[in-house]
Amino acid sequence: MIAIKMHKRREKVGMSVVSEILLDIVNNAESVSVMNLIAHAIAIGAGSQATNHRSMLWLKTNKYIKVTFKDGDNRTKYLVSTKKGLSHFKGLE
Numbered sequence: 001m002i003a004i005k006m007h008k009r010r011e012k013v014g015m016s017v018v019s020e021i022l023l024d025i026v027n028n029a030e031s032v033s034v035m036n037l038i039a040h041a042i043a044i045g046a047g048s049q050a051t052n053h054r055s056m057l058w059l060k061t062n063k064y065i066k067v068t069f070k071d072g073d074n075r076t077k078y079l080v081s082t083k084k085g086l087s088h089f090k091g092l093e
Contacts, residue, residue, distance in 0.1 A: 019055040
């Protein structure tokens with residue numbers, strides 16, 4: 001039942017399965033670096049680096065995630081969920 005609701009929600013907003021997996025990873029972490037997110041996604045078999053970067057760009061463009069920096073270090077990008085990203089999985093339980 002949850003899978004059907006997730007599929008309908010993904011279809012409605014035009015989100016790919018890989019984008020939803022990446023969003024779930026970001027939602028479950030306080031913040032995650034881009035490098036760690038890509039490594040984790042590849043480890044679980046969620047596509048190639050190019051596919052994951054394209055999905056991250058889609059999530060960022062559609063305001064599901066945002067890029068932040070920590071401690072004035074602009075070399076490492078961290079991804080955090082926005083309110084829209086956090087609310088994507090609400091109501092699926």
